[in-house]
Amino acid sequence: MLLEIKNLSINFETPYGKTEAVRNISWSLEAGETLAVVGESGSGKSVSALALTRLLPTPPARYVSGEILWKGRDVLKMKERDLRSIRGGEIAYIFQEPSTSLNPVYTVRNQIAEAIRLHRPEVRDVNDEIRQALDLVGIVDPEKRMWDYPHQLSGGMQQRVMIAMALSCRPDLLVADEPTTALDVTIQAQIIEQLRQLKDKLKTSILLITHNFGIIGDIADRVAVMYRGEIVEQGPTREVLANPQHPYTQALIECIPRLGAHRRRLATIDHDALLTP
Amino acid sequence: MSTSPTSQSPFARIRRRFFSNTLGVLAALGLLALTVTAATFFAFNLIVVHYPADPDATVLGDKLLPPSKEHLLGTDNLGRDVLSRVLHGSYVSLYVGFVAVIVSLTIGVVVGAVSGYFGGWVDGLVMRMVDAIMCFPSFFLILTAVALLGPSITNIIVVIGLVSWTGTARLVRAEFLTLRESEYVRAARTLGQSRTRIIFRHILPNAAAPLFVSAVLGVPGAILTEASLSYLGFGVQPPQPTWGNIIADGKPYLLDAWWLILFPGLAIMLTALAFYLTGDALRQAVASREAK
Numbered sequence: 001m002l003l004e005i006k007n008l009s010i011n012f013e014t015p016y017g018k019t020e021a022v023r024n025i026s027w028s029l030e031a032g033e034t035l036a037v038v039g040e041s042g043s044g045k046s047v048s049a050l051a052l053t054r055l056l057p058t059p060p061a062r063y064v065s066g067e068i069l070w071k072g073r074d075v076l077k078m079k080e081r082d083l084r085s086i087r088g089g090e091i092a093y094i095f096q097e098p099s100t101s102l103n104p105v106y107t108v109r110n111q112i113a114e115a116i117r118l119h120r121p122e123v124r125d126v127n128d129e130i131r132q133a134l135d136l137v138g139i140v141d142p143e144k145r146m147w148d149y150p151h152q153l154s155g156g157m158q159q160r161v162m163i164a165m166a167l168s169c170r171p172d173l174l175v176a177d178e179p180t181t182a183l184d185v186t187i188q189a190q191i192i193e194q195l196r197q198l199k200d201k202l203k204t205s206i207l208l209i210t211h212n213f214g215i216i217g218d219i220a221d222r223v224a225v226m227y228r229g230e231i232v233e234q235g236p237t238r239e240v241l242a243n244p245q246h247p248y249t250q251a252l253i254e255c256i257p258r259l260g261a262h263r264r265r266l267a268t269i270d271h272d273a274l275l276t277p
Numbered sequence: 278m279s280t281s282p283t284s285q286s287p288f289a290r291i292r293r294r295f296f297s298n299t300l301g302v303l304a305a306l307g308l309l310a311l312t313v314t315a316a317t318f319f320a321f322n323l324i325v326v327h328y329p330a331d332p333d334a335t336v337l338g339d340k341l342l343p344p345s346k347e348h349l350l351g352t353d354n355l356g357r358d359v360l361s362r363v364l365h366g367s368y369v370s371l372y373v374g375f376v377a378v379i380v381s382l383t384i385g386v387v388v389g390a391v392s393g394y395f396g397g398w399v400d401g402l403v404m405r406m407v408d409a410i411m412c413f414p415s416f417f418l419i420l421t422a423v424a425l426l427g428p429s430i431t432n433i434i435v436v437i438g439l440v441s442w443t444g445t446a447r448l449v450r451a452e453f454l455t456l457r458e459s460e461y462v463r464a465a466r467t468l469g470q471s472r473t474r475i476i477f478r479h480i481l482p483n484a485a486a487p488l489f490v491s492a493v494l495g496v497p498g499a500i501l502t503e504a505s506l507s508y509l510g511f512g513v514q515p516p517q518p519t520w521g522n523i524i525a526d527g528k529p530y531l532l533d534a535w536w537l538i539l540f541p542g543l544a545i546m547l548t549a550l551a552f553y554l555t556g557d558a559l560r561q562a563v564a565s566r567e568a569k
Binding site: 105119 | 285286287288459460461463464465466467468469470471478479482483485
């Protein structure tokens with residue numbers, strides 16, 4: 001088992017009150033597998049993803065209970081030093097907003113080189129490594145593009161650079177937190193397809209975090225649905241999509257717009273009905 | 278480093294915008310000329326070359342002569358050539374200005390970075406300290422310190438640097454508070470970068486432009502402080518000329534020999550003006566980055 005989360009609970013505690021962001025969740029991930037965590041904003045999906053390498057600021061966050069077992073070791077008990085080598089080196093992240101995730105004052109080459117030097121100091125020809133990484137994520141003319149500054153690239157290209165940077169460290173797990181939300185629909189499809197190909201090619205596990213059931217079908221082996229800090233349903237993607245059990249899952253799937261389906265208003269989620277069983 | 282003919286780095290773009298500002302470029306050229314002059318006369322002082330005349334040679338028969346062909350800016354009460362004294366004293370102002378700003382910048386950046394990056398009680402403590410220092414009338418603090426330590430260029434520089442870093446610290450702290458929440462800093466953290474590296478490699482360069490502007494605008498303040506100290510007799514000691522003590526020497530003869538005060542005064546004013554204009558043009562070039 002690559003990653004196993006057991007009964008994890010996370011609170012945000014401030015002088016003004018306590019929020020139970022993640023409540024007693026458990027899931028696991030095999031090497032090479034792709035898990036999609038689906039839920040609306042505030043459901044705790046990003047918080048649980050950041051918790052994997054203890055990236056939440058404490059305080060206000062507090063890991064109340066549970067274990068995060070990465071290759072059998074509990075992340076919650078690790079030293080900061082060990083965590084730093086896992087971050088990026090073994091578990092890499094990409095985020096929603098590629099335009100602001102790249103440092104504006106450095107070239108693409110410079111930023112990827114930094115990641116490689118940090119986690120793979122044995123690499124001799126860094127430029128060649130960067131060229132390959134950019135080529136892998138489908139950037140045309142990587143030789144020239146690597147000298148560009150982030151603002152010279154389009155949103156889709158910036159996200160590809162982020163993916164290239166994440167993968168250049170050869171992580172075992174790629175955490176993609178809403179990787180396509182800031183991109184337009186055609187680019188979304190390209191990026192998801194890119195991730196799918198990369199996962200087949202590099203055998204990297206992927207944790208895909210999204211609110212959009214529409215994009216997970218092609219890529220995720222399994223799906224976990226989060227609602228209000230809890231996992232309400234978990235299972236193989238095909239089964240969950242075909243036969244959702246929990247009313248929230250059904251509601252989320254109803255929310256996906258389908259081209260030419262039927263002419264009525266798109267469904268919204270009725271929280272009151274969900275909360276009064 | 279770039280292969281393209283015009284660099285697209287954010288700093289290159291600021292540079293290009295700066296060079297399209299005529300007044301700013303003129304002021305910067307003025308500063309350059311001044312720096313070259315100051316450096317030249319600093320070298321002259323070292324190798325004891327005098328131009329156009331010995332600044333310390335007293336010719337009592339020629340005292341208080343108005344500007345003429347022999348003495349372009351006239352002579353003082355001891356018959357010393359004012360032009361020579363202004364030129365030979367020029368390096369003191371710039372030297373004090375630059376080095377004091379480097380000292381204050383170093384302290385301000387470190388304090389502001391720590392305060393802004395770590396936040397919380399560290400920030401609270403450091404900022405209250407800054408407030409306390411800012412409450413002191415700094416000029417009297419400087420006067421006291423120089424009176425105790427003795428007047429020398431080094432002491433003046435250190436003391437000016439030690440009291441003037443608070444503004445920089447506040448600026449850096451504010452930049453850090455914003456930048457530490459930025460996505461690329463978060464991304465750097467998820468890559469496993471160390472704190473020091475995040476602070477100096479990821480945050481500081483993004484705060485460099487406004488910091489540079491405030492540094493350039495800080496130089497004239499230090500120059501004016503040095504001139505005031507020299508005028509009051511707490512600065513560089515005679516006979517070594519500085520613009521401040523030339524004015525002080527000329528004060529008793531104000532009504533009869535206006536040139537004793539006007540020319541070193543002009544030198545101080547033009548230097549400060551050149552710094553302010555350059556700094557202002559830089560500020561505009563930096564600000565339009567956000568406006569873009």
